[in-house]
Amino acid sequence: MRRGLARRSVRGGGLVDSARQRHEPAARAAVAPEVRARMTTMADRLLDAMARSAARRYSGEAVSELEHALQCADLARQGGADEELQLACLLHDVGRYAVDQALVSDTTETTRVGPGARGHQEVGAELIAPWVPERVSWSVRVHADAKRYLCAIEPEYFDRLSAVSRDTLRRQGGVMSPDDVAKFAEHPWVRDAVALRRWDDEAKVVRKQTRSLEEWSPLIRSWFDR
Numbered sequence: 318m319r320r321g322l323a324r325r326s327v328r329g330g331g332l333v334d335s336a337r338q339r340h341e342p343a344a345r346a347a348v349a350p351e352v353r354a355r356m357t358t359m360a361d362r363l364l365d366a367m368a369r370s371a372a373r374r375y376s377g378e379a380v381s382e383l384e385h386a387l388q389c390a391d392l393a394r395q396g397g398a399d400e401e402l403q404l405a406c407l408l409h410d411v412g413r414y415a416v417d418q419a420l421v422s423d424t425t426e427t428t429r430v431g432p433g434a435r436g437h438q439e440v441g442a443e444l445i446a447p448w449v450p451e452r453v454s455w456s457v458r459v460h461a462d463a464k465r466y467l468c469a470i471e472p473e474y475f476d477r478l479s480a481v482s483r484d485t486l487r488r489q490g491g492v493m494s495p496d497d498v499a500k501f502a503e504h505p506w507v508r509d510a511v512a513l514r515r516w517d518d519e520a521k522v523v524r525k526q527t528r529s530l531e532e533w534s535p536l537i538r539s540w541f542d543r
Contacts (some may be wrong), residue, residue: 358450360534360541363408366415367530373414377481378521382414387527388520389513394528398512404449404536405456406513412441436461436489448541454511457499461489463514466501469493482518 327436370382378385390407398406416437442458467474469492478486486492493501501507 358542360538363411363415363537363541364530364534366411370414375410375413375521376485378479379459379523380521382410383530384525384527385520386410386531387530388522388525389516390479390533391527392516392519393513396512396516400512400536401450401453402456403542404540405453405509407443407533407536408441408453408486409457409460409513409517410437410441411444411457412437412439415509416440438462445541448543452506455506456513457508460513460517461485462493462501463510463517465490465493466498466507467511467514469495469498478518479521 343503367383367386371384373382374380375382380388384438386409390403393403393406403497438458438461442454445457446454458501464478464486468478468486475483475486475492501510504510
C-alpha cells in the first residue's frame with residue numbers, strides 16, 4: 318500500500334519517510350520522556366497541515382479545504398457514523414493539502430504535477446495507511462470512485478453535481494462501466510464509501526457552523542500520536 322511514495326513532503330512537517338512511518342511508534346517509545354515531549358508526531362504534522370488548509374480554496378468551490386473537511390466530518394457524526402468513518406470523512410482530502418502537489422495528478426496546482434503523479438485520493442490514502450484501520454484508508458482511497466459509481470447507478474446523482482465536481486469526474490475516469498460497478502458493489506465497505514461520498518458532496522456550504530479543528534484533534538491524536 319506504500320509503494321511509489323517512499324518519501325512524501327508534508328506541509329509544515331518536513332519529509333514523511335515510509336520507513337520512518339513503520340518504525341516511529343517503537344522509536345518514540347525508546348527515547349526519554351522529556352525528549353519525546355519535544356518531538357513532533359504525525360498527528361502534529363497533520364493538524365498543522367489542516368490548519369494551513371484554511372487558507373486554501375477547496376478546488377473551485379466557495380469554501381476552504383478546512384471548511385470542507387470539517388463539514389464532511391460533522392455530517393458523518395450527525396448521520397450516526399462511527400469514529401472510523403468520521404475520521405475517514407475528516408481526512409478524505411488529505412492528499413490535497415498535506416502532500417507535495419507534484420505527486421498529485423488532479424491537483425489544482427497543475428504546473429507542479431510531476432512524473433508518476435496519481436490522484437489525491439490514492440496519495441492521501443497511502444499517507445495515512447500506516448496509522449489507521451484499513452477501512453479508513455480504503456474509504457479515503459475510493460471516495461472519487463464512489464462518485465463514479467453513483468453516477469452509474471443513479472442518473473439523478475449526476476444532475477446534482479456541481480460544475481466543479483463534474484469536471485473532476487471527467488479527470489477521475491468518468492462514469493463507471495457496468496463491470497466496474499458490479500465489482501465495486503461487492504466490496505464489504507461499499508456502504509461506507511457511498512456514505513462518505515454523499516457527505517462529501519454536501520460539505521460545500523459557505524459560512525456553515527461546524528465543530529472546530531481543535532474539537533476534532535483528540536480523534537486525530539488517538540490514531541496518529543501512536
